[in-house]
Amino acid sequence: MGVVTYEMEVATTIPPAKIFKAFVLDSDNLIPKILPQAIKSSQFKYTKQRIDGIDKEKFTYSYTVIEGDALMNTLEKIANEIKFEAAADGGTVCKSSSSYHTIGDIEIKEEEIKAGKEKAMGMFKAIEAYLLANSDAYN
Numbered sequence: 001m002g003v004v005t006y007e008m009e010v011a012t013t014i015p016p017a018k019i020f021k022a023f024v025l026d027s028d029n030l031i032p033k034i035l036p037q038a039i040k041s042s043q044f045k046y047t048k049q050r051i052d053g054i055d056k057e058k059f060t061y062s063y064t065v066i067e068g069d070a071l072m073n074t075l076e077k078i079a080n081e082i083k084f085e086a087a088a089d090g091g092t093v094c095k096s097s098s099s100y101h102t103i104g105d106i107e108i109k110e111e112e113i114k115a116g117k118e119k120a121m122g123m124f125k126a127i128e129a130y131l132l133a134n135s136d137a138y139n
Contacts, residue, residue, distance in 0.1 A: 001076060001101055001102060001103065001104065002101075002102045002105070002106070002107070003099050003100065003101050003102070004099070004100045004102070004108050004113070005097060005098070005099045005100075006097070006098045006099075006100070006113050006116075006117065007095070007096065007097045007098075008095075008096045008097075008098075008117060008120065008121070009093060009094065009095050009096075010093075010094050010121065010124060011087060011091060011092070011093050011094075012091050012092050012094065012124075012128050013089065013090070013091040013132075014091060014092055014128060014131050014132070015086075015090060015091065015092060016059045016084040016085065016086050016092045017059065018131060018138045018139065019084055019092050019094070019127070019128070019131065020056070020059040020061075020084045021138040022127050022130070022131055022137070022138045023082075023084075023094075023124070023127050024054065024061045024082070025054075025056075026138070027127075030127065030130070031123065031127075034126050034127070034130045035123065035126050045068075045069055046067070046068040046069055047065060047067070047068035047069065047070045048065070048066055048067035048068050049063050049064065049065050049066065050063060050064045050066050051063050052064055052079075058083075059083065059084035059085070060081070060082065060083050060084075061081075061082045062079070062080065062081040062082070063079075063080050064077050064078065064079045064080065065077060065078040065080075072112075073103075074102060074103060074106045074108070075100055075101060075102055075103065075106075075108075076101040076102065076103050077101045078098060078099070078100055078101070079098070079099040079101070080096065080097070080098050080099075081096065081097045082094065082095070082096045083095045083096075094124065096120070098116070100113070
């Protein structure tokens with residue numbers, strides 16, 4: 001089994017508590033509301049995730065994809081960790097790490113990781129835009 005880890009960092013002007021509530025605690029409700037096309041056009045029909053940890057005070061969330069189409073018959077699991085850290089300007093620095101655990105000697109193509117990164121960034125930016133346009137949401 002091989003492991004490929006990918007890290008991403010993005011900054012926003014939204015405070016950590018607010019983006020954490022929207023992105024982590026209420027994403028099951030918010031994503032279909034603001035990105036219905038993403039749900040309808042998803043390439044995955046079935047995905048099972050295990051929540052490994054949620055810290056509402058430190059604004060951290062970790063989960064692992066353990067079953068489903070997202071594993072593409074090439075991955076044992078995908079472990080994800082997300083941290084929302086306070087920035088000096090009152091906003092947030094979101095740091096995420098994804099570890100792709102392959103089955104056997106299978107190698108993950110850079111294009112596949114890049115595509116996943118772009119989808120994650122698009123979702124983050126959509127949530128950010130929603131929160132900026134709806135200042136009373138998730139206070």
